[in-house]
Amino acid sequence: MTVPADSLFGPENLPYGVFSPAGGDPRVGVRVGDDVLDLSVALGEAVFAEPTLNAFMAQGYERWVAVRRRIQDLLAGEVPAAALHPVGEVSLHLPFEVADYVDFYASEHHASNVGRLFRPDAEPLLPNWKHLPVGYHGRAGTVYVSGTDVVRPSGQRTGPDGPAPVFGPSTRLDIEAELGFVVGTGTPANTPLSPDDFPRHVFGAVLLNDWSARDIQAWEYVPLGPNLGKSFATSVSPWVVPILALAEARVPLPGQTDPEPLPYLAESAPWGLDIELTVRWNGQEVSRPPFREMYWSPAQMLAHLTVNGASARTGDLYGSGTISGPGPAERGSFLELSWGGRDPLTVGGEPRTFLQDGDEVVLEGTATTRSGAKLGFGEVRGRVLPAR
C-alpha cells in the first residue's frame, strides 16, 4: 500500500483508534494516510473487535511492539480492500475507557502566566512548583471524543457586589490545549514506577482540550482545587499516537537544574517531545503551543503519580496541563492569550476574550522526528452550545 510521503499518517506513525464503518459495530483501527485500517479484519484477532483499546493495551509492551511490526509489514505489501475505509466515511469513538483521569500543570510559562494574572504582587510560581509536577484528579466520566459539543456550564461565581455569589451560565469559558497520556499497563499498589519505566507502561498520547469555566473555578477552588469549573467536559482526539512512534520525537528537556529533581523524578536522560499544537478559534489560528517547552516530562508525571504507592490501571489518562511557550502566540489558553480578558484577540474581525455560544475550537498537533518526519495527532474539535 502506498501512502504519500508527506502524509502525517505514514507507516512511522500508525495511531490507534476505535471506529464504526457505516452500519457496523465499533472496532479497533489504525489510521494510514486518509484511510482507516480495520485491525479486526486485517489481523483477525478478537481483541481488535472490542469497542475500546483497553484489552489490547492491557496485553503489554511486547504485544504493542509485535503488532506495530505486523502492521508495518502488512502495509509494505497489498492491503485487502475490505480492511480499508476512507476516514471520512467512518464514525470515530472515544478510543479507550478512561479509568482515572489526572491533570498536571507542567508548563512553567503557563503556571507563571497564571500566577502573574491571579497574584500580581507575588512570585509567579508557588514554592512547590519546581519540586514536583503539581496535578489533581479530574472527572473520568466526562472525557469525550472530538466532535462532542460542549454545553456552556452553569455554576456559582463571585457576585459583582461583594462576597455573595451569583448563579448562572459561565461568562469566562476557556480552553486548555494539552497532550494526554494513556496508561497501557499499570502497576499494582505499592510498586512505584520510575521515569525510565514510562515506555513499557504508557501506550500512547492524544490531544486534549481541558475546557475550563474560569469564573466558576476562581470561586470554588480554595482550598481543594478545581471541581465544577472543569468537570463538565474534557475532549480528546480519536487517535492515540503510539509512544513507540514518539520515541523518535524525543528532545532534551529545557532544563531542571535549579533545583535538581529529587531522585525519584530523575531520569538517565531527561527528555521531552518535539510536538507543536495549533489552536484554531472559528477557523482562525490564534496560537501554536510548543510541547517541547514543557518543564516536567511525561515520564516524570507517571513516576510522581505512583511514588506514594498508588496503583495505576489500564486506561488511566493524565494530561500535561496547558501547553504554553515563551512567546505571546504560543499560549494554550484564552485566559493567557487575552491576558485575563484585558487584551482581546481579534477573531473574525471582532475583539474576543472568552468563548461565545456557537464558537468552535480545533486543536491540532504534529510531532517532528529526528529524521524530520512529521507525525499527525489529528484534531480535537468542539463547539460551544448555549447553556440549558
Add this chain to the structure above:
Amino acid sequence: MTVPADSLFGPENLPYGVFSPAGGDPRVGVRVGDDVLDLSVALGEAVFAEPTLNAFMAQGYERWVAVRRRIQDLLAGEVPAAALHPVGEVSLHLPFEVADYVDFYASEHHASNVGRLFRPDAEPLLPNWKHLPVGYHGRAGTVYVSGTDVVRPSGQRTGPDGPAPVFGPSTRLDIEAELGFVVGTGTPANTPLSPDDFPRHVFGAVLLNDWSARDIQAWEYVPLGPNLGKSFATSVSPWVVPILALAEARVPLPGQTDPEPLPYLAESAPWGLDIELTVRWNGQEVSRPPFREMYWSPAQMLAHLTVNGASARTGDLYGSGTISGPGPAERGSFLELSWGGRDPLTVGGEPRTFLQDGDEVVLEGTATTRSGAKLGFGEVRGRVLPAR
C-alpha cells in the same frame, strides 16, 4: 427466619455486599443478623451472581424497592439453609466498581478546625464554604474494601531548613472518618439532578476512611488541591446500607439560614441523617463523629456535582468529608483530635498524635431511625504497614 430484636442487621436494614463462600465465586448478598443471605441462591437471578453490585444498581429505583420487599417477605418465612452463610465464614469484597470518586468537605466543625490550625490569623472558613459544598475528585482506582492494609506512603514534604523539600515516608499519617454515597443510576450530560432526585439515584451509603498524609498534602496542595496526600488509599466498608433503609433516619439539617442556599441547592425539607460513627485506634475508642451535625446534606452534594452539566454514572462514589461534631471527642481526624499534633491523645497508655506502623483503625457506624431502631453499617478496618 428469626433475627434477634437487638441486631443491627434486622429486616429494616438489609445492607448489600459482595462475598465469596469458601471455595465459591464472588456474588451479591445481604447481611441479616450474623449471616449473609446469598441472593444468587435466594432469588435465583443472574444479576446477583455478578462480582459487583453495579448491574443491580443500574436497574434503578423501582427494582431496588421491589427486591427489598422480596427479601423482607422471604425473611418473614423459612430461609433455605443453602442460602445462608455465617458472616465469619465468608470473604467480603469491594462491593461496587468505583466509577468517579469525589470527596466533599461538608462538616462546618471540621472545616473550621482545619482553618484554625492552618490559618490561625484568618477567618476559619473561606468565603465560598457556606455557599457551596466544596469538593474535589479523588482516585477511584485506590478505593479498597475494609481489611486492606495501608502501606505508609512516601512523598515530598517541606524540609526542616526552608523551602527545599525532603522525600521520605509520611510522618503525619492520618484518617478521615466519613460516609460515602454510591450512585445507583446516574444522569446523562447536561441533565442536572436536584436534591429531591437523591432517593431515586443514590443506592446506598458506606463508611469511608480517607487516609491522609498531612505532610505530603500540606506541601503539594496549592493551587490545585490534594493529590498524593490522599491518592494512596481510601477504605470503605463492605456493606452498602440502602438509602431506602436510611429514609427512616432522616433528621433536619442543623441550619442553612445565613446564607440561604442558592435555589439549585434548596430542598423542600432539608434533611441530614442521624448516624453516629465511632473511631477506634488500636481498639480504644477515641471519637464519636456525629453525621447529623453535617452542614451540607448528601442530596445537596449530588445536586452540586451535576449542576454544571457533568454526567453521573452507576458506581460513582462521593464522600461527605471528615465528620466532626462540636465536641472535642467528636472529631473525625487525628489532625483535629491532637490539634495539629500539639495535644497528643493517650492511646494504649502512650501519648499519640499521628499513626505509627502497626496501628489499626476501625470505624463503625450506626443509624438511628425515628422509631428508635438501630441500623448497622458494620466497620471499615485498616492497619498501617511500614513504608516500602
